[in-house]
Amino acid sequence: RVLILDFGSQYTQLIARRVREADVYCEIYAWDVDEQYIRTFAPQAIILSGGPESVTACPDIRAPQIVFELGVPVLGICYGMQTMAVQLGGAVEPSTKREFGFAGVRARGHSVLLRDIQDHVNDEGHGLLDVWMSHGDHVTGLPDGFKVIATTDNAPIAGMADEDRRFYALQFHPEVTHTKQGKAILQRFLYDIAGCQGLWTTDNIAADLIQNIRDTVGGDNVLLGLSGGVDSSVVAALLHEAIGDQLTCVFVDNGLLRLHEGDQVMATFASNMGIRVIRVDAEDRFLDALAGTDDPEAKRKIIGGMFIDVFDDEAAKFENIQWLAQGTIYPDVIESASSKTGKAHVIKSHHNVGGLPEHMKLKLLEPLRELFKDEVRKLGVSLGLPADMVYRHPFPGPGLGVRILGEVKKEYADLLRLADAIFIEELRNYDLYDRTSQAFAVFLPVRSVGVKGDSRGYDYVIALRAVETIDYMTAQWARLPAEFLDHVARRIINEIDGISRVTYDISSKPPATIEWE
Numbered sequence: 001r002v003l004i005l006d007f008g009s010q011y012t013q014l015i016a017r018r019v020r021e022a023d024v025y026c027e028i029y030a031w032d033v034d035e036q037y038i039r040t041f042a043p044q045a046i047i048l049s050g051g052p053e054s055v056t057a058c059p060d061i062r063a064p065q066i067v068f069e070l071g072v073p074v075l076g077i078c079y080g081m082q083t084m085a086v087q088l089g090g091a092v093e094p095s096t097k098r099e100f101g102f103a104g105v106r107a108r109g110h111s112v113l114l115r116d117i118q119d120h121v122n123d124e125g126h127g128l129l130d131v132w133m134s135h136g137d138h139v140t141g142l143p144d145g146f147k148v149i150a151t152t153d154n155a156p157i158a159g160m161a162d163e164d165r166r167f168y169a170l171q172f173h174p175e176v177t178h179t180k181q182g183k184a185i186l187q188r189f190l191y192d193i194a195g196c197q198g199l200w201t202t203d204n205i206a207a208d209l210i211q212n213i214r215d216t217v218g219g220d221n222v223l224l225g226l227s228g229g230v231d232s233s234v235v236a237a238l239l240h241e242a243i244g245d246q247l248t249c250v251f252v253d254n255g256l257l258r259l260h261e262g263d264q265v266m267a268t269f270a271s272n273m274g275i276r277v278i279r280v281d282a283e284d285r286f287l288d289a290l291a292g293t294d295d296p297e298a299k300r301k302i303i304g305g306m307f308i309d310v311f312d313d314e315a316a317k318f319e320n321i322q323w324l325a326q327g328t329i330y331p332d333v334i335e336s337a338s339s340k341t342g343k344a345h346v347i348k349s350h351h352n353v354g355g356l357p358e359h360m361k362l363k364l365l366e367p368l369r370e371l372f373k374d375e376v377r378k379l380g381v382s383l384g385l386p387a388d389m390v391y392r393h394p395f396p397g398p399g400l401g402v403r404i405l406g407e408v409k410k411e412y413a414d415l416l417r418l419a420d421a422i423f424i425e426e427l428r429n430y431d432l433y434d435r436t437s438q439a440f441a442v443f444l445p446v447r448s449v450g451v452k453g454d455s456r457g458y459d460y461v462i463a464l465r466a467v468e469t470i471d472y473m474t475a476q477w478a479r480l481p482a483e484f485l486d487h488v489a490r491r492i493i494n495e496i497d498g499i500s501r502v503t504y505d506i507s508s509k510p511p512a513t514i515e516w517e
């Protein structure tokens with residue numbers, strides 16, 4: 001297992017994902033974590049991330065000294081390199097020139113880390129690497145025992161190593177895909193230098209989780225709120241595998257789901273997998289609660305609050321339940337931790353499980369809390385969930401409630417469901433679904449004039465939205481082919497009574513958001 005100390009870089013999670021993709025387990029701790037946690041974690045290797053601060057300006061932001069005393073290999077990246085340099089007796093200075101973007105790095109000497117890893121060979125026969133740089137400060141003096149292992153025109157010390165102590169440091173970012181050999185470099189560090197084995201595979205993960213769940217739960221019973229989203233679906237499949245009949249799922253149909261979604265959830269989990277799933281038809285409760293409200297945030301609050309009420313009412317009917325399972329995944333853990341204290345691992349999430357009846361005193365079970373989304377998906381497929389479900393586009397918790405602009409009405413939801421289903425069906429038919437990150441229809445409660453056959457229509461408008469994004473923080477509108485959009489628009493207007501116009505949203509994020517509300 002590998003410990004990643006986070007100095008606040010936007011790439012820290014990427015480092016973790018790259019390590020996991022090399023089938024090696026890792027966790028992210030904040031840079032100022034107590035030494036005792038590092039000792040207990042007993043890492044086989046440590047990676048120091050980059051960070052937004054300057055080593056020269058922030059003398060307090062340093063790795064705990066124990067990092068260099070455990071006798072394990074350490075890899076410092078960017079800020080991590082600089083703090084390693086100053087902590088071990090070297091020197092760092094602010095550069096006159098900030099380096100940001102691509103750079104050509106020349107490997108020097110024959111370090112184990114970079115040996116024979118290159119993108120090109122220059123005229124003098126030296127290997128060159130194309131890398132991604134982003135830094136202001138740079139190392140100007142090597143600590144004792146270190147040698148230069150890489151240089152660029154701007155940074156004579158772009159990489160350094162003390163091979164005896166197995167300390168390595170790079171000024172560039174091996175974790176980003178722009179650094180073409182980044183994967184090879186990280187694998188070299190993990191396998192050849194730290195001696196890690198690639199044991200973090202889907203099969204091993206599944207076997208471990210199942211054993212852990214059995215050990216934790218024993219003969220107790222577990223309740224799970226199943227939404228049909230990826231995370232809760234994978235929890236359901238996993239718990240079913242681990243504890244069979246001790247699992248009961250509650251699926252709340254809030255009337256704001258996609259076409260036939262409720263039936264599909266029941267078919268997959270209840271009929272096919274034999275899981276006990278209680279379907280609660282709560283459409284009326286949700287729509288009644290939403291009537292008259294058009295503010296997006298107010299609608300979100302109502303939907304979230306109503307979900308808890310309905311779920312609690314259902315849960316209260318069970319006598320003999322000891323655990324409540326949730327589909328928390330690793331990015332949720334990191335996020336909720338870092339927003340409070342920055343110490344990802346120290347705080348266990350404080351289980352705010354709505355207002356479940358006090359007497360139930362449910363314990364919280366979060367079997368996916370160490371996994372990234374891509375690991376959750378692979379696990380789901382290996383547990384037998386349909387790939388279509390596991391690789392579905394994200395769907396917001398409030399569902400169609402935030403895709404019907406303004407007040408939510410059943411009539412609108414029914415029209416929107418039909419339009420959305422046509423759009424998604426055709427994306428799949430044209431092999432475009434997996435090439436967009438998220439696509440959906442939005443209902444605009446305004447009327448526009450149209451002619452259908454001989455009669456004049458005066459009906460609602462549907463907007464189609466499709467985006468390409470990696471992190472959902474920024475997004476580009478998807479350049480879908482005009483013939484495709486034409487085909488979808490014709491189908492929607494011809495087949496759905498009540499829609500007379502279709503538009504395509506060409507706003508990117510920012511400044512627009514992905515959803516319309």
Ligand code: XMP
Nearest residue numbers: 300394395396397398438472509513514515
């Ligand atoms: P925006 O619209 O903020 O969306 O660009 C970014 C991503 O978040 C999803 N989203 C939500 N998910 N509850 C959710 O569970 C919400 O209230 C919510 N609002 C937006 C959105 O679908 C997109 O993937």
